[in-house]
Amino acid sequence: MAKKCALVVAMVAAMFGYLGVGASAASSPAILGGGSGIVVGDEALCTLTAIGHDNGGRLVGITAGHCGEPGYSIVSEHRQDAGVVGQIVGKSRDLDYAVIQFDPAKVTPVNQIGRVTITQVGAPAAFPDVVCKQGLRTGNTCGVVWGDLLQSNETWTQMCVIEGDSGSPVVRGTTLVGMVNAYVGVACIGPELGTNIDIIMADLNAHGGVGAGFRPI
Structure with a gap:
């Protein structure tokens, strides 16, 4: 009986350990750079042109303007578990580009x-x-x-x-x-x-x- 109890305790501990790892992975930032796939407004699939900083120190990126409108959410196509990582904050219809402001706590920017x-x-x-x-x-x-x-x-x-x-x-x-x-x-x-x-x-x-x-x- 003692052996069975010990086995159950071990299994439960292992389960919680596994869940803990999963939660940690889900909360880790999404890696994004020029060439990353993005989901725009829960519907459009597009590609990020580049990511970097602006004069205000904000983490920003650009993509094609026809991908979405200001206020549309941005989710990493490969890390959808990371949730919304930014949103479109402006666009030019004439030049067909959009500006994205990212949450720096949810994104790890890379240049490759x-x-x-x-x-x-x-x-x-x-x-x-x-x-x-x-x-x-x-x-x-x-x-x-x-x-x-x-x-x-x-x-x-x-x-x-x-x-x-x-x-x-x-x-x-x-x-x-x-x-x-x-x-x-x-x-x-x-x-x-x-x-x-x-x-x-x-x-x-x-x-x-x-x-x-x-x-x-």
């Missing part, structure tokens, strides 16, 4: 996701540069830059992108040069087009507030 590392922001790429992106749906893909075909705010490339890759960081080496916003015609066959990052930074700084003076991690 998958095969994309971001160390700085820079000027747009141009033909015949090759750029790459890290996206939620198609991962890491690269392609030649066709250049500015319509207006100075956008650059067209031959990278493979599909729905869910919106917001993906476009990099030349480790320099962030743009974000993925759309594709033309057929996914992964038609060219990708996206807003240049220098235009986004200039717009953020011109308006001030959250996101102004953005510096990537």
